[in-house]
Amino acid sequence: DQQVKQNSPSLSVQEGRISILNCDYTNSMFDYFLWYKKYPAEGPTFLISISSIKDKNEDGRFTVFLNKSAKHLSLHIVPSQPGDSAVYFCAASAASGAGSYQLTFGKGTKLSVIP
Amino acid sequence: EAGVAQSPRYKIIEKRQSVAFWCNPISGHATLYWYQQILGQGPKLLIQFQNNGVVDDSQLPKDRFSAERLKGVDSTLKIQPAKLEDSAVYLCASSGTGIEQYFGPGTRLTVT
Numbered sequence: 001d002q003q004v005k006q007n008s009p010s011l012s013v014q015e016g017r018i019s020i021l022n023c024d025y026t027n028s029m030f031d032y033f034l035w036y037k038k039y040p041a042e043g044p045t046f047l048i049s050i051s052s053i054k055d056k057n058e059d060g061r062f063t064v065f066l067n068k069s070a071k072h073l074s075l076h077i078v079p080s081q082p083g084d085s086a087v088y089f090c091a092a093s094a095a096s097g098a099g100s101y102q103l104t105f106g107k108g109t110k111l112s113v114i115p
Numbered sequence: 116e117a118g119v120a121q122s123p124r125y126k127i128i129e130k131r132q133s134v135a136f137w138c139n140p141i142s143g144h145a146t147l148y149w150y151q152q153i154l155g156q157g158p159k160l161l162i163q164f165q166n167n168g169v170v171d172d173s174q175l176p177k178d179r180f181s182a183e184r185l186k187g188v189d190s191t192l193k194i195q196p197a198k199l200e201d202s203a204v205y206l207c208a209s210s211g212t213g214i215e216q217y218f219g220p221g222t223r224l225t226v227t
């Protein structure tokens with residue numbers, strides 16, 4: 001049972017345009033959502049997050065939108081740059097006791113930004 | 116600030132052999148995680164430590180996998196004996212007081 005779903009395995013976007021990566025989740029207990037970026041042969045790098053009490057969070061060129069009623073979030077990258085080409089993972093967090101948290105990841109979306 | 120360190124970066128073994136991975140988390144991070152990432156999938160949590168105690172190991176195949184975190188700092192993950200389906204990237208991550216987890220570069224294991 002996949003609790004975090006990224007239904008688009010890949011996405012190609014022209015440099016300078018907007019990239020929109022989507023993520024759906026099924027578990028209502030998730031209360032925090034994160035996006036990670038991964039380059040080949042490297043570990044995932046934290047990009048941006050959003051709490052379930054908000055519907056938008058912005059950091060430079062990256063904005064994450066959360067629609068709780070639809071259990072859907074999206075990551076917008078504007079403008080897209082060739083260096084943004086990577087695999088993007090959506091992750092959702094729930095408390096796991098003792099003040100710590102666990103992440104459940106989607107399968108990832110490979111973004112290619114074409115110069 | 117130094118990131119999460121892992122070694123080795125790559126390992127090739129034959130099935131039924133044993134292998135061990137090492138992780139050094141970010142200094143001061145109390146929580147340490149081991150993930151398995153199979154090609155084409157997202158990372159899957161194997162075990163979570165809080166200091167040197169286990170918080171969750173429900174997804175760790177305990178008949179062949181073991182992990183320890185002595186003194187609440189470094190951690191090792193061992194597989195004995197390895198199977199072909201254990202071929203994956205093993206990622207270590209750590210976190211402090213926030214929810215964000217910080218990942219090491221991973222160890223790519225190939226079992227032949």
